Amino acid sequence: MAQTTYDVIVLGLGGMGSAAAHHLAERGARVLGLEKFGPAHNKGSSHGGSRITRQSYFEDPAYVPLLLRAYELYERLERDSGQDIATLCGGLMVGRPESLPVAGALRSARQWDLPHELLDARELRRRFPTFAPQDDEVALYEAKAGLLRPESTVSAQLRLAARGGAELRFEEPVTRWEAYGDGVRVHTATGVYTAGQLVVCPGAWAPELLAGLGVPITIERQVMYWFQPTGGTGPYTADRHPIYVWEDEAGVHFYGFPAIDGPEGGAKVAFFRKGTVCTPETIDRTVHDDEIRAMADQVAPRLPGLPGTFLRAATCMYSNTPDEHFVIARHPAHPESVTVACGFSGHGFKFVTVVGEILADLALTGGTAHPIDLFAPGRPL
Ligand SMILES: Cc1cc2nc3c(=O)[nH]c(=O)nc-3n(C[C@H](O)[C@H](O)[C@H](O)COP(=O)(O)OP(=O)(O)OC[C@H]3O[C@@H](n4cnc5c(N)ncnc54)[C@H](O)[C@@H]3O)c2cc1C
Numbered sequence: 549m550a551q552t553t554y555d556v557i558v559l560g561l562g563g564m565g566s567a568a569a570h571h572l573a574e575r576g577a578r579v580l581g582l583e584k585f586g587p588a589h590n591k592g593s594s595h596g597g598s599r600i601t602r603q604s605y606f607e608d609p610a611y612v613p614l615l616l617r618a619y620e621l622y623e624r625l626e627r628d629s630g631q632d633i634a635t636l637c638g639g640l641m642v643g644r645p646e647s648l649p650v651a652g653a654l655r656s657a658r659q660w661d662l663p664h665e666l667l668d669a670r671e672l673r674r675r676f677p678t679f680a681p682q683d684d685e686v687a688l689y690e691a692k693a694g695l696l697r698p699e700s701t702v703s704a705q706l707r708l709a710a711r712g713g714a715e716l717r718f719e720e721p722v723t724r725w726e727a728y729g730d731g732v733r734v735h736t737a738t739g740v741y742t743a744g745q746l747v748v749c750p751g752a753w754a755p756e757l758l759a760g761l762g763v764p765i766t767i768e769r770q771v772m773y774w775f776q777p778t779g780g781t782g783p784y785t786a787d788r789h790p791i792y793v794w795e796d797e798a799g800v801h802f803y804g805f806p807a808i809d810g811p812e813g814g815a816k817v818a819f820f821r822k823g824t825v826c827t828p829e830t831i832d833r834t835v836h837d838d839e840i841r842a843m844a845d846q847v848a849p850r851l852p853g854l855p856g857t858f859l860r861a862a863t864c865m866y867s868n869t870p871d872e873h874f875v876i877a878r879h880p881a882h883p884e885s886v887t888v889a890c891g892f893s894g895h896g897f898k899f900v901t902v903v904g905e906i907l908a909d910l911a912l913t914g915g916t917a918h919p920i921d922l923f924a925p926g927r928p929l
Contacts, residue, residue, distance in 0.1 A: 567904025639693025
């Protein structure tokens with residue numbers, strides 16, 4: 549049995565783990581990354597071609613400082629890796645004035661003095677003819693919002709981690725880990741590894757790998773849909789059709805993207821938080837006709853040109869905490885040697901880069917200057 553000692557082992561090399569490995573290796577730590585599947589795979593939470601990013605954060609203004617730093621680090625990631633990752637095509641938070649996307653985004657924009665515009669229904673239709681709001685609906689437009697490519701992000705971070713000296717092992721699932729004395733021991737099917745520090749980024753496998761954390765995490769099956777607009781993608785390209793999150797009159801949230809995969813790629817749409825509870829083992833990867841119909845019915849009255857023709861769909865998993873805030877902290881039972889990042893509750897991807905920085909801070913120095921109190925596992929839940 550091979551045994552090598554590392555400074556830090558990163559468990560899980562998805563969105564958060566690849567970011568942690570990148571930042572740790574960049575700071576000179578001896579890093580081992582262990583991943584159950586291949587690089588930038590499609591069986592967890594970080595795939596599907598696009599993720600929304602935005603700064604006027606309707607979930608809570610407390611996220612804004614982290615977003616500002618995440619934007620800087622995404623820019624640096626693009627520069628250092630040469631990968632095309634972000635398209636800041638603008639974003640619309642749509643709904644009635646009191647809806648969560650509109651009222652929440654406005655609160656963050658005002659509190660942090662973020663550039664934004666408020667559009668009434670008529671102005672929204674005029675500026676963005678791919679949107680057909682009802683007369684009592686409005687939108688907050690943010691020019692700095694846009695989309696990130698998750699697979700490119702993960703592969704860029706992995707490449708930079710390896711370039712910084714990290715040893716990355718794929719198709720090597722961790723079977724268990726334990727903290728002892730001043731270090732950790734991690735078991736896989738083929739080896740046992742020891743290190744001073746462990747960073748656990750297990751995505752939807754958190755209930756299995758972080759059972760002792762004390763935070764209930766529910767895994768939710770989500771579906772992404774791609775439709776080819778009637779008349780082609782022309783009006784739906786990124787220079788004309790921004791990303792959006794829309795709360796309809798029944799309180800249903802859905803969101804979408806411009807067509808970014810060429811004339812045949814279609815535009816992606818999805819419901820936000822309308823999934824079914826699952827586990828990574830039991831998730832139904834088949835997308836059913838009634839689901840496609842429900843998505844088509846949702847967009848038909850609101851986005852002229854959609855649904856058009858259904859192209860394809862794919863499943864993905866959210867890892868939800870009860871308050872939908874993340875968990876990023878030293879492990880309460882192993883505060884000297886274990887750091888955790890989980891429960892990203894369907895909105896973590898835009899933070900990947902800054903979470904990598906925070907995890908490197910926590911693993912190497914025990915603390916971070918970033919505001920992470922909201923993410924403490926011991927908060928009232
Ligand atoms: C459909 C969908 C849409 C989303 N839209 C957005 C959006 O628009 N904007 C946004 O900001 N966020 C969005 N999110 C959320 C965001 O994508 C996630 O919060 C983020 O990807 C989570 O990253 P992660 O590293 O926690 O999980 P993952 O990327 O899944 O990484 C976890 C990794 O751990 C590995 N692993 C698990 N068990 C083991 C083991 N035993 N041994 C070794 N490795 C293991 C897994 O294989 C996986 O690679 C969306 C998510 C989904 C599913």
